[in-house]
Amino acid sequence: MKSALVALSTLFFIGGCSTYDIQPVDASEYESQCVSQCAENYSECTANNPDVELQETTLRACQEDYSDCVQACPRGDTP
Numbered sequence: 001m002k003s004a005l006v007a008l009s010t011l012f013f014i015g016g017c018s019t020y021d022i023q024p025v026d027a028s029e030y031e032s033q034c035v036s037q038c039a040e041n042y043s044e045c046t047a048n049n050p051d052v053e054l055q056e057t058t059l060r061a062c063q064e065d066y067s068d069c070v071q072a073c074p075r076g077d078t079p
Contacts, residue, residue, distance in 0.1 A: 023063070027070045034073035042066040 027035040045062035049055070 025063075025067045025070050027073075029075055030070055030073035031076045035070055038066055038069035038073065041069060 027038075042062055042065070045065060046058065049058040051058075
């Protein structure tokens, strides 16, 4: 009974860890220099949190910040 409870708890934990799907951000319409700075900020954001328990929250916050940053960039010239 105890092993079944442990297995069930593990499945819930693993399932909970995979609930957040990071959506890609289409940055092709924006100035590349600005988007590069947003990408650098994203990398720093994700690298600065070593806490495994907070990784999903960190990734969500970093991705949302990246998306906001890109959307604040000036539009690039379209051919």
